[in-house]
Structures are given as structure tokens and as C-alpha cells.
């Protein structure tokens with residue numbers, strides 16, 4: 572005796588525990604079921620896992636001989652946060668890496684791009700030094716880090732020193748390769764820009780327009796003059812500045828516990844007020860931050876005072892993202 576064909580509602584009930592609201596009622600014709608799954612926001616593994624489990628559940632329904640699954644996904648509306656500085660060595664990469672980790676802990680789906688062609692340091696900071704990204708149809712697949720953040724770095728694309736002679740358009744196109752990669756469900760890309768305010772940086776940020784920028788500076792006057800130039804750079808490209816972070820602000824001696832301010836104090840906060848931009852906070856000069864960074868263990872992933880500090884910075888960036896409308900929305 573022929574088994575009566577299951578109804579679409581029966582089929583839907585069979586997969587509901589697996590697919591939730593992601594499946595429309597399946598269609599069935601002569602034992603062949605077609606199912607459309609909305610996989611927006613799922614990782615590649617999550618998508619495949621859901622499709623496989625739904626297929627198995629449908630195959631177990633009497634009267635089903637074959638299952639075809641089509642997956643659809645809305646385009647992920649990805650935003651870029653650029654981390655810039657007027658000059659090198661102020662801790663821009665350290666901040667970018669820890670900000671990415673802290674934003675992920677705050678619930679964002681974050682990826683990290685190291686666009687610093689002059690000295691890419693993100694692979695070391697995130698413990699994936701020497702790991703090359705694979706490519707699928709010329710699209711790079713970001714490298715997953717122990718902190719759970721996917722990263723791509725200029726250092727993975729070019730030999731050391733090779734990019735030094737690049738002009739703006741070349742750097743912008745290389746950055747494009749990093750940004751237009753297989754980021755999956757990543758909604759926020761933190762981009763560590765090269766230090767300085769030259770054509771390379773301008774060409775990069777005008778072509779790959781960030782939603783906002785975070786500027787890093789040390790408290791010294793000189794660094795602040797450089798930071799002001801970095802702010803001008805973003806103004807020229809019409810990129811809103813989210814705020815300024817003061818790094819290496821005050822030193823707590825690990826031996827005597829006494830605090831001192833080798834680079835002065837409060838300069839960045841005053842400068843931010845003068846320039847009419849937000850002040851996001853200060854990070855002390857802390858040997859523990861340097862040793863953890865060198866060991867590829869971003870302190871933002873831990874649970875000490877530095878983690879709390881980075882969580883505070885990320886919270887402010889998070890709030891800014893929440894209250895800043897996306898273009899066209």
C-alpha cells in the first residue's frame with residue numbers, strides 16, 4: 572500500500588526543533604522535498620550543520636524519498652572601525668587587537684584586519700604568526716585566532732619590507748583584498764591602519780570608508796600634534812571620529828608600586844576636548860600589557876584590570892555604533 576505523502580505542516584513540524592523560524596514550509600512532490608533555509612548570520616559550519624540535520628530529519632519522515640535544501644542569506648551589513656594614529660609605536664595595533672577582543676566579548680561578531688603595511692603586528696598579538704590564510708576562488712579565508720576572532724593581515728600577503736614602496740592605490744587594493752574576504756557572519760571589522768597620515772592612508776580610508784575611527788595617542792605634546800593630523804585625515808575623508816584613546820598614560824612601578832607620568836598626564840583628554848571629539852579613556856604604561864602582547868595573549872581576553880579597561884573602551888565604541896545610524900538607514 573502506498574504511504575500517503577506528508578503535508579508541508581507535518582514536514583515543518585519535523586524540522587522545527589532544528590531550524591526554528593529559519594525554514595519556510597517545505598514543498599513535496601512525488602516524494603521529493605524542497606526546503607529553503609534562511610542562514611543569515613550563521614557561520615559556514617553552522618549552516619552546513621543545520622542543513623544536514625534538517626535533511627536527516629526530513630528523510631526520516633515516511634513518504635520522503637529525497638531532500639533538497641537551498642540556503643539563502645541576507646547580505647551582512649558589515650561596518651568598519653578604523654584604528655589610526657599620527658605616528659608609529661604609540662600602541663595602535665595593541666589597541667586594535669584588544670578592542671576587537673573586547674567588542675566580541677560584548678556580543679559583536681568581530682573580525683580584525685591588520686592593514687599596517689609598514690609593520691604588521693596583529694599575527695603576533697593574536698598568536699597566529701606564520702599561519703597563511705587559505706583562499707577559495709581567490710577569496711581569502713580569515714585565520715581563526717585562539718581568542719576566537721578571525722584575522723587577516725598584510726603580513727600574510729607580502730614579504731617583509733616589500734610593501735614599503737607602495738603608493739596609495741596599491742595599498743588600497745591590497746586592503747580591499749583583506750576586507751572583501753570570506754568574513755561570513757562578521758558584522759564589524761576592526762582595521763588597524765598604518766601609522767601616519769599620508770596618501771596611502773587617505774586612499775585606503777576613502778575607498779574602504781569606515782563607519783568611524785578611533786585615534787590612539789600617547790600623552791606627549793608631539794604625539795598629540797600627530798594625533799591632530801590623524802583626526803584631520805579622517806575629517807578629509809568624512810569619516811566620523813568616535814574618540815581618542817590615550818595610551819601609555821602613567822606608569823605604575825611593579826617594584827615600588829609608585830605611580831609616575833613619564834609622558835605627562837591628561838594631555839590627550841584636554842586635546843580631545845579642544846578638538847571637539849570624544850575621549851574614550853586611558854591605558855597605563857604596563858609591562859604586563861607588553862609581555863602578554865608579545866606572547867600572543869591579548870589581555871582583553873582575560874579577567875584582570877586591563878580586561879576591565881578594554882571592556883570599558885569597547886563599551887563606548889559599542890554605544891556609539893548603537894546610536895549611529897548606518898548610511899541609508
Ligand SMILES: Nc1ncnc2c1ncn2[C@@H]1O[C@H](COP(=O)(O)OP(=O)(O)OP(=O)(O)O)[C@@H](O)[C@H]1O
Nearest residue numbers: 659660661662663664665766819855856857861864
Ligand atoms: N600601554 C602599554 N604598556 C606597555 N607597553 C605597551 C603599551 N602599549 C603598547 N605597548 C608596547 O609598545 C610596542 C608598540 O605597540 P604597538 O605595536 O601596538 O604600536 P603601534 O602604534 O601599532 O606601532 P607600529 O606603528 O609600529 O605598528 C609593543 O611592544 C607593545 O607591546
